[in-house]
Amino acid sequence: MREELIEKAIKVRDSAYAPYSGFKVGVALLAESGRVYVGTNVENASFPVGTCAERSAISAMVAGGDRKIVEIAIATTSxxxxxxxxxxxxxxxxxxxxxxxxxxGASGKQVVLSMPELLPWAFGAHHLGGAKGKPLLLKGGFVLTMDAQGTSGYLDVLIEAGKITGIARAGQGGMRADDVEVIDCTGCVLLPxxxxxxxxxxxxxxxxxADGLSLMGWLRQRTLPLESHLSQEEARISALLGGCELLLGGTTTIADFGTARHTETIVEAALSLGLKGVFSKVIMDDEEEFVGLREAPEKAVEEVLALAQKFKGRALFAFAPRFALSCSRHAFEVVAKASREHGMLVHTHCAETEGEVQDTVRRFGLRPVALYDELGLLGNRLLLAHCVHLDDSEIEKLAKTQTTVAHCPTTNLKLGSGIARIKEMLDKGVRVTLGADGAPCNNNLCVFNEMRLASLLQKVRHGAQALPAIEVLKMVTRDGAKALGLFDETGSIEVNKRADIVVLDAQKVWCTPWDEDYASAIVHSMDRQNCRDVLSDGRFVVRNHKILGIDEQELVREAKKASDYLFERVFGRLS
Ligand SMILES: [Zn+2]
Ligand SMILES: [Zn+2]
Structure with missing residues (x-):
């Protein structure tokens, strides 16, 4: 077939109308129907009126009723x-x-390329957003809405202009069916x-x-030196790599803990993929060795406020002191004041290891929770990652002040930090949410890993009935959204919310059979290979298990190269 296509391209090349350039081009393309369409360049005395052979052939194809090119041969006189x-x-x-x-070429020489090679990071229809696209109807799936009543069942979900505009029992009608794109979700489970x-x-x-290191070694031998040398381009690639992984696993909203520089680059990269949420830039004024990361807190706060202004309507921002050991009391005071004045979140690490707690006591005379309490930081604008080493009174304090905990079970195990007392926190009424933390301490950003571990760890501590699957699902949907102040927009499948939805293909051997209490299947037997489609603001960011808008293989190559180069610069030649 390919030879035939090439022959046709060469043959039609002779018909090209190119009296001005003398440069003749012939194109033959094979369409999905099996038909072949040809085209040549057509020049004009008024030069801009001329058309290329490729677009001539595309016009012929569309007129012929075809919409998809399988293969295309382009022959020129060069x-x-x-x-x-x-x-x-x-x-x-x-x-x-x-x-x-x-x-x-005229010499007969051939080059075969893929479209992403010819047009990396291509602009496509999905970049126009759900706003102008056709309404979508997600039909035939089992929906766990995660609303306050725990509504679930076979529901059809209508999406218009990025929002959920209708939810109806399957087959009951009442939803517009004209001029919608129907997405068949039979055999799938839908979740926010x-x-x-x-x-x-x-x-x-x-x-x-960065394996085989506990927290302080992990920070001082790897993460801080690497963050302080990270170039803008490396930050962009890092964010794209992590962002793609998150989306492929069904996560569309994050609280990202940034580094000292390149915040804007990271946010742009994340948004370009369809991720959203609360971003930040690390604040640390007390790390002697890592000058690249040290900064006056006033300056950091000012930069974050400027970014919040710049990204208004597209992204939210938090203030992010790294943890008690890399900040002065003054830095925390500046952050607390800015958070109060601007109603913005504070995102930090807390009581990750016993050693960190003891060092905080030595430094400030207080354990981390007491320190944050004294600074006036506790409250529903504070997001504390880890909280592994808390006593009963500290848990009560977090509950009373409505402070959010971001539980990161894999990281806590991998760095040997301990097991957080999640059941005790939930029993006291603390809002617990989940996060994968950084790729170097996990080593994935997969929400399914975190959900399963969160549940299993509490069962080991308290018995098999502890932390049922549905409670874990709340952490990564409605409670996560509430923690970030985004529950009006996301975190449940309800009319008027943004259409942030994951479609899980349940027809896989590793999760069959299942009960119609799908929560258990999702937490205990599914993984990210079940994520068929992911919608963010009503547009597909993952479709049929493939990330859209970016070439995954190209990104993998780029990221490996960037990582090698970064390590060479920071630690010398890799052995
Ligand atoms: Zn052209
Ligand atoms: Zn972290």
Whole structure:
């Protein structure tokens, strides 16, 4: 077939109308129906009126009723193969993002390329957002709405302009069915897409390269030196890598703990993929060795306020002192004041290890929770990651002040920090949410890992009835959204909320059979390979298990290269 296509392209090339340039191009494309369409360049005395061969062939294809290019051969009169112009690459993307492109020179030499190679990070229809697209009807799936009443069942969900505009029992009608794109969700479970309240997108590049270290070694030997050398481009790649992983696993909303620099780059990268949430820039004024990260807290706060202004309506921001051991009392005071004045979240680490608690006592004369209490930080604007080493009175304090805990079970185990007292926290009424923390201390950003571990760890401590699956699901949906102040928009499938939805394909051997209490199946037997589709603001960010808008394999190559280069710069040649 390919030879035939090339032959046709060469043949039609002779018909090209190119009296001005003498540069003749012939194109033959194979469409999905099996039909072949041809085109040539057509020049004009008024030069801009001319058209390329690729777009001529596309016009013929569309007129012929086809919409998808499988393979396209482009033959020119140059000896060497010549690539399509920029405009044609964009035109080809519209109809053939999976097409093979064969470039043929007059010498007979051939080059075969994929569309992402010709047009990396291509602009496509999905970038226009749900706002202008057709309404979507998610039909035939079992929906766990995670609303206050715990509504679930076979429900159809209508999405218009990025929002959920209708939910109805399957087959009961009452929902517009005209001019909608129907997404068949038969055999699937639908949930609000996940919220992770503690991740570090900037650290993804040292995944699998910081193992075997406990917290202080992990920080001082790896994370702080690497963060202080991270270039802007590396920060961007790191955020894209972590962001893609989060989306492929059904997480669309995050609280990201940033580094000292490149905050804007990280936020832009995350937003470009369709992630959203609360971003931050680390504040640390007391780390002698890592000057690249040290900064006056006033300056850091000012930068965060400027970013919050700049990204208004697109992203929220928090103040993020790293932890008690890298900040002065003054830094915490500046942060507390800014949080009060601007009603913004404070995101920090707390009582991750026993050693950290003891060092905090030595430094401030107080344990971390008492320190934050004294500074006036406790409250529903405070998000505390870890909280592994808390006593009863500290748990009570967090409950009373409505302070949120971001539980990171994998990290706590991997760094050997301990097991957080989650059941005690829930019993006292603390709002507990989940996060995968950074890729280098996990080493995934997979919400399913965190859900399962969160549940299992409490069962080991308190018996098999502890922490039922549905409670874990609340942590990564409604409670996560509440913690970030985003529950009006996300965290449950309800009319008028943003359409942030994950469609889990339940027809897999590893999660069959299941009860219609799907919570247990999701927490205990599903994983991210079940994530078929992920919608953020009503648009697909993952469809049929594939991330949209970015070439995953290209990103993998880029990230590996960037990580190698970063390690070489910081630690010398890799052995
Ligand atoms: Zn062109
Ligand atoms: Zn962390």
């Amino acid at each position: 000896e060497e193969p010549v690539p399509p112009c920029g405009m044609c690459r964009q035109a080809l993307w519209e109809f053939g993002r999976e097409a093979k492109v064969i470039l043929v 897409s996940f919220v992770q309240t503690h991740v570090h997108l900037c650290q993804t590049l040292w995944r699998n390269r």
